[in-house]
Amino acid sequence: RRCCKTPLLIDWPILGMLPQLLSNLWQIHDYATNVLRQNGGTGEFMGPWFSKMNYMVTSDPMNVHHIMSKSFDNYVKGPEFREIFHAFGDGIVASDSGTWKYIRTMQHSLFRQKSFEKMAEQTIRRKVQNSLLPIFDHACFHGKVLDLQDVFSRLTFDETSIMVLGHDPKSLSIEFPLVEVEKAFDEIEGSIFYRHSVPRSVWKFQEWLQIGAEKKMTRACKNFDQFLYSCIATKHQELSKCNKSHEKCDNQAHQFDDLISAMIMMNEEKGKVVHDDKFLRDVAFNLFVAGRDTITSALTWFFWLVATHPLVEAKILEEIEENFGASAKEKCEILGMEEVKKLVYLHGALCEGLRLFPPVPIERKKPLKRDTLPSGHHVNPNTTILLFTYAMGRFEEIWGKDCLEFKPERWISEKGEIIHVPSYKFISFNAGPRTCLGKDLSFLQMKMVASTILRNYRVQVVKNHPTTPAHSIVLLMKHGLKVMIAKRRV
Ligand code: HEM
Numbered sequence: 001r002r003c004c005k006t007p008l009l010i011d012w013p014i015l016g017m018l019p020q021l022l023s024n025l026w027q028i029h030d031y032a033t034n035v036l037r038q039n040g041g042t043g044e045f046m047g048p049w050f051s052k053m054n055y056m057v058t059s060d061p062m063n064v065h066h067i068m069s070k071s072f073d074n075y076v077k078g079p080e081f082r083e084i085f086h087a088f089g090d091g092i093v094a095s096d097s098g099t100w101k102y103i104r105t106m107q108h109s110l111f112r113q114k115s116f117e118k119m120a121e122q123t124i125r126r127k128v129q130n131s132l133l134p135i136f137d138h139a140c141f142h143g144k145v146l147d148l149q150d151v152f153s154r155l156t157f158d159e160t161s162i163m164v165l166g167h168d169p170k171s172l173s174i175e176f177p178l179v180e181v182e183k184a185f186d187e188i189e190g191s192i193f194y195r196h197s198v199p200r201s202v203w204k205f206q207e208w209l210q211i212g213a214e215k216k217m218t219r220a221c222k223n224f225d226q227f228l229y230s231c232i233a234t235k236h237q238e239l240s241k242c243n244k245s246h247e248k249c250d251n252q253a254h255q256f257d258d259l260i261s262a263m264i265m266m267n268e269e270k271g272k273v274v275h276d277d278k279f280l281r282d283v284a285f286n287l288f289v290a291g292r293d294t295i296t297s298a299l300t301w302f303f304w305l306v307a308t309h310p311l312v313e314a315k316i317l318e319e320i321e322e323n324f325g326a327s328a329k330e331k332c333e334i335l336g337m338e339e340v341k342k343l344v345y346l347h348g349a350l351c352e353g354l355r356l357f358p359p360v361p362i363e364r365k366k367p368l369k370r371d372t373l374p375s376g377h378h379v380n381p382n383t384t385i386l387l388f389t390y391a392m393g394r395f396e397e398i399w400g401k402d403c404l405e406f407k408p409e410r411w412i413s414e415k416g417e418i419i420h421v422p423s424y425k426f427i428s429f430n431a432g433p434r435t436c437l438g439k440d441l442s443f444l445q446m447k448m449v450a451s452t453i454l455r456n457y458r459v460q461v462v463k464n465h466p467t468t469p470a471h472s473i474v475l476l477m478k479h480g481l482k483v484m485i486a487k488r489r490v
Pocket residue numbers: 092093104107287290291292294295298354358359360363364427428429430433434435436437438439441442
């Protein structure tokens with residue numbers, strides 16, 4: 001019936017390979033890893049007839065290198081991606097070619113500025129000091145169970161909002177308030193996952209009728225957009241007030257109150273509106289997507305791994321103690337940018353967590369022209385390619401026989417430095433020209449948060465707590481991460 005030359009699963013009439021996929025949905029990432037391993041790293045998935053859910057799936061590093069770097073111009077996100085990720089607008093994550101290049105160059109130059117790094121460090125420091133630590137103290141004092149994933153999700157939502165929009169939604173506080181915009185954002189992400197899991201015709205029909213997940217999506221987008229546009233309007237007002245009063249708006253430090261202000265000020269420098277409000281909305285939305293759940297996921301899996309590997313925990317603490325000692329504790333409760341650079345073992349442990357649990361477990365690409373992948377598989381403009389980054393972190397060919405073990409040591413050289421692994425093997429931050437722009441910021445954020453928590457508290461996972469991955473576009477835990485907290489030192 002269909003000429004599927006390299007099937008990954010049994011291709012049943014009408015239903016294609018869907019039955020096996022559905023029966024293993026609860027363990028989809030591990031299942032896909034095994035199937036890919038048995039098939040040499042690459043093969044085809046055929047969905048039900050006429051569903052257009054046909055994919056070339058690969059975890060072969062040579063294919064990844066080819067798609068992401070060597071033949072970068074031939075592999076795009078494409079119109080289907082933009083349709084599914086409609087809420088992303090013309091932001092960096094969903095765009096291609098000229099639009100992507102412009103935003104990438106502009107954001108890259110903003111992220112590289114010293115004043116941006118400083119603003120980011122201050123934001124993280126304040127949030128950890130004023131919101132995270134009080135919650136941990138409160139949980140210790142009352143012996144309460146904390147959902148660490150929820151804590152990190154709120155922390156990163158607030159931090160992203162402050163860095164991008166200059167507004168603190170205060171979702172992280174002892175009361176764990178229901179913040180409408182945070183909920184709306186979660187709903188948008190949930191609906192995007194839904195669009196991945198059913199045939200296009202199904203979600204399109206639901207969108208047209210405005211029912212189910214699509215109705216939720218429309219409502220949530222409206223709420224989140226209202227929030228974004230009102231923050232942008234506030235920024236316009238603040239900057240025009242500041243212009244009128246001749247305050248130093250061109251001062252670098254002022255530019256980095258937040259990213260949106262910096263971009264509005266570029267309009268003024270150029271004497272025309274190069275960034276209108278829709279553009280600013282799209283930039284802000286994409287940065288929320290890029291920076292919020294990714295770090296939440298990375299920190300959540302990291303804390304689970306550390307809590308279940310006491311030797312690793314002891315080595316992280318030893319490194320912190322060696323570098324900063326007990327006496328430094330009073331001087332700097334929260335380690336800063338320069339200090340966390342010294343924490344090589346912690347860096348290795350975070351990389352190891354990201355290898356085993358990459359926050360973005362699947363990447364999607366579309367070829368513009370016919371091509372043959374290094375593995376010998378043929379692709380054409382109708383092929384959707386799925387790169388399984390989760391499987392790549394668990395391949396013996398890349399990481400050796402102990403690939404399933406959590407071993408931060410594999411990242412550290414004899415000289416005690418971090419070993420560089422090419423991004424087409426360690427794919428967690430993407431590879432090639434579209435490598436994650438927030439990698440340095442992520443390590444800063446994760447190291448500041450992780451060192452503060454580990455130094456001050458002992459985190460214990462609640463007995464028998466299930467750690468199943470959620471069905472979402474970012475690799476979160478389905479049931480959160482329930483932990484008990486105890487003070488490390490009085
Ligand atoms: C542990 C944390 C993070 C991980 C694992 C991560 C991973 C990734 C991945 C896999 C992509 C490619 C997505 C795609 O093309 O579909 C990406 C892109 C991107 N990330 Fe990150 N990210 C993290 C944090 C951040 C943060 C904090 C920011 C900044 C706020 C950020 C900014 C970006 C941007 C702007 C892109 C788009 C790059 C482009 O398409 O040219 N990321 N990231």
